[in-house]
Amino acid sequence: MNDNTDILDNLIDMGVAPVQEVKTIKVIGVGNGGCNAVDNLASENIDNVSCLVCDSNASALSSHRGVPHRLLLGDGRGFGGKVERGREIAEEQAEQISKAMNDGAKIIIIATSMGGGTGTAAAPIFAREAKKLGLLTLAIATLPPSREKLPRALLALDGLDRLAKEVDALLVISNDRVEEVYSEESVDVGFKAADNVLCDAVRSIAGIIGMIGLINMDLSDVQTALEHSGVAVISTGRSCGENRVENAIKAAVTSPLLNNNDIYKSTHLLMRVSYDPAGSRPMQMREFRQIDAFSAKFGVNTWVKTGIDTEEGLGDDIRITILAAGFGLYGDSNTETANTKDPIDDRVRRFFPNLAYPLPQPIPEDIEEEESDEEDTAPTEETGREREGKSLWEKFSDFVTDMLKPEA
Ligand SMILES: Nc1nc2c(ncn2[C@@H]2O[C@H](COP(=O)(O)OP(=O)(O)OP(=O)(O)O)[C@@H](O)[C@H]2O)c(=O)[nH]1
Numbered sequence: 001m002n003d004n005t006d007i008l009d010n011l012i013d014m015g016v017a018p019v020q021e022v023k024t025i026k027v028i029g030v031g032n033g034g035c036n037a038v039d040n041l042a043s044e045n046i047d048n049v050s051c052l053v054c055d056s057n058a059s060a061l062s063s064h065r066g067v068p069h070r071l072l073l074g075d076g077r078g079f080g081g082k083v084e085r086g087r088e089i090a091e092e093q094a095e096q097i098s099k100a101m102n103d104g105a106k107i108i109i110i111a112t113s114m115g116g117g118t119g120t121a122a123a124p125i126f127a128r129e130a131k132k133l134g135l136l137t138l139a140i141a142t143l144p145p146s147r148e149k150l151p152r153a154l155l156a157l158d159g160l161d162r163l164a165k166e167v168d169a170l171l172v173i174s175n176d177r178v179e180e181v182y183s184e185e186s187v188d189v190g191f192k193a194a195d196n197v198l199c200d201a202v203r204s205i206a207g208i209i210g211m212i213g214l215i216n217m218d219l220s221d222v223q224t225a226l227e228h229s230g231v232a233v234i235s236t237g238r239s240c241g242e243n244r245v246e247n248a249i250k251a252a253v254t255s256p257l258l259n260n261n262d263i264y265k266s267t268h269l270l271m272r273v274s275y276d277p278a279g280s281r282p283m284q285m286r287e288f289r290q291i292d293a294f295s296a297k298f299g300v301n302t303w304v305k306t307g308i309d310t311e312e313g314l315g316d317d318i319r320i321t322i323l324a325a326g327f328g329l330y331g332d333s334n335t336e337t338a339n340t341k342d343p344i345d346d347r348v349r350r351f352f353p354n355l356a357y358p359l360p361q362p363i364p365e366d367i368e369e370e371e372s373d374e375e376d377t378a379p380t381e382e383t384g385r386e387r388e389g390k391s392l393w394e395k396f397s398d399f400v401t402d403m404l405k406p407e408a
């Protein structure tokens with residue numbers, strides 16, 4: 001990674017405002033899954049990055065010894081999946097949340113696992129407060145595995161929606177996918193791979209904003225690319241050999257854990273190309289053609305910037321960092337909702353492919369009674385979901401939402 005200390009020293013010499021120990025990027029873990037990921041990241045000590053962990057479970061929070069900045073939500077006993085309670089407490093502590101982010105950082109990256117009471121509730125509130133401070137705000141969220149069934153899936157999707165509305169850019173990782181891709185590995189390796197999506201994104205952004213090269217990119221480029229951008233892929237690939245540029249790009253964009261099928265619908269694309277001039281194969285002009293081939297897959301109106309820098313130690317490898325943003329969470333080309341008749345159905349199918357569907361029988365009692373008022377409408381897979389404007393799915397969702405409401 002490039003070190004810009006010299007430049008900062010010069011600024012001081014020139015009498016420009018004194019440079020404080022301000023880190024441009026602040027990564028915040030919210031809830032158990034998010035804190036674990038940030039704990040992993042903190043051990044990497046990436047330049048220009050500070051970390052904060054936030055949880056409602058005091059003992060879990062104190063276990064993250066590698067992260068000195070911690071914020072406890074509530075009384076320390078956890079929210080036990082009660083998202084309404086989580087939201088209430090996080091709102092009460094909104095001022096504290098805001099203060100914790102207001103230390104000169106310019107980019108906030110929130111890591112969280114959707115589906116529990118803490119991350120689902122508090123992550124959108126962190127994002128909202130960060131936006132109020134005028135900070136570029138990203139989130140990386142995992143979704144619960146299908147085995148945790150419908151109530152948690154719906155809770156997670158609702159949380160994801162709330163989060164998507166507050167952040168500039170969002171990366172989504174499905175735990176089902178992690179288990180599928182790493183099915184032959186230990187749990188530790190699988191979860192580390194999921195955490196590595198966060199590490200990779202943070203390293204990539206820190207690398208781009210710190211780069212000093214033949215063609216530079218900086219914080220403003222990252223801001224332009226990610227502001228109000230919807231879903232993003234931020235990743236790095238490295239390769240050697242004949243088609244090393246093409247292969248490095250492939251490695252960066254085909255991360256099996258990201259829902260990045262729609263990457264070519266991006267509105268913004270930043271590419272950082274790094275090579276070692278002292279290696280036996282410094283980058284050749286003709287290798288730009290491999291970058292062109294990738295760029296050609298994007299629409300003609302995509303805003304594209306390519307930065308190039310050199311890095312000792314890469315040898316004959318080329319490393320490519322890709323930041324592609326502006327494609328929608330639900331496959332459309334902007335952030336908001338899917339344009340389908342039954343968005344809940346659509347999202348469950350998209351994000352929880354292993355969840356038994358259509359809904360398992362029997363249907364909860366109160367819904368069954370409502371259904372039985374209608375004549376000759378024994379639910380079939382097709383018709384049962386779309387009656388009276390409110391689908392069975394939505395009714396079930398209402399039922400689950402009521403069930404999850406905290407007792408008065
Ligand atoms: N990938 C990954 N998923 C996790 C991890 N920890 C929990 N999860 C999943 O994330 C979802 C939310 O769980 P937690 O993060 O424990 O929930 P929380 O935000 O702490 O909320 P409460 O404990 O309910 O207050 C669950 O579906 C878990 O299966 C983790 O370290 N990595």
Ligand SMILES: [Mg+2]
Nearest residue numbers: 031032057118
């Ligand atoms: Mg927890």
